[in-house]
Amino acid sequence: MAKPLLVLIHEPEKACFDRLLADGFDAGHAAEISSYLAQSTDLEPEFGEIGRACAARGLSFLPLRLDEAANGLSGRDPGSTLVWTLTDGVAYFRGGAAPALARLNGLRIFGSDDSLFALCQDKFRSGAVFAALGLPVPAAGLARDGRWLVEPPASQDGWFVKPNRLGAKIGIWPDSHCRDLDGARDLSHRIFTRYRDDAIVQPYVAGRNVRASFLAAAPQTGPEALGISFVESGGDFQTMEDSLALYGDTGTAAKANGAYAEPELVPVAASQSAADRKIRAIAAKLMDALGLRDVFSLDLRVEAGGAVHLIEFEVCPGLPCFDFRAYCRSQWRMGLPEAMAQAACARLEMK
Structure with a gap:
């Protein structure tokens, strides 16, 4: 059997930006849209470190740009290959094609079923599914x-x-x-x-913003491994301007000139333990009924009285973002590269 291989498929910002320009989008708006792919920009400098973390666990690592994925996955050994898609997308972004390509080639997938890549990017349709499951969605x-x-x-x-x-x-x-x-x-x-x-x-739902992050860095990991935190950005909600200042080239520039400021993460359980339990129950329902697994995040609002509102979910959370890195440190006592390698090994059932 071939040496186990983790393939990480990512869509670069520039590839998206160029496609949007060709489709007639204004350059400024195209830049805003393609900023969704900033985690590809932010993670690429760490590919060497991820590779070393994988090698230390007996695992090979291959990052592939999305446009190389069809050829790069063809002929891979189904028994030893695991495909992890960094970014979702079915409308402006194309990452949703990657798990489908993996399935076409008979390869194992890290993360949720490819149908959820489409659902998570349509808030209206996903809200209808949440409501049908009896979950507290506006x-x-x-x-x-x-x-x-x-x-x-x-x-x-x-x-x-x-x-x-x-x-x-x-x-x-x-x-x-x-x-x-x-x-x-x-x-x-x-x-x-x-x-x-x-x-x-x-x-409009009053309350505080909550991010629930999940990574299965050990076998049979369940909702107990969720990291659930209030995201305190200094305002009622984060805007596009706030987000752009944290990630990609804009975030790098902000760090260089001293203007970078991360929101504060505060564990929900520390002040609203009942809300923490409700969120874990919501996640358990989504894992069971919807099929969320391996890596995902939930965005919620929690009112002062404890009412919880599910806003949306992501099957490809921003791994290099401040909140997911903090989650890896607090829950798994690892940096992001080590946590990714460990999670891949758990999915491959490697010791």
């Missing part, structure tokens, strides 16, 4: 260029408006919490004009 409307496709429910506290298929806070501005539906339609027009996307419109 109801939602859907607008396209100022026109209602689905009217949103009434709300005394206004509505929150964001792109339906874009992550990394793209298209979230300081006025994304609007007080009337005319404002929500205006925001959907702005989103459509800039990003050609529909807007999901949900009743």
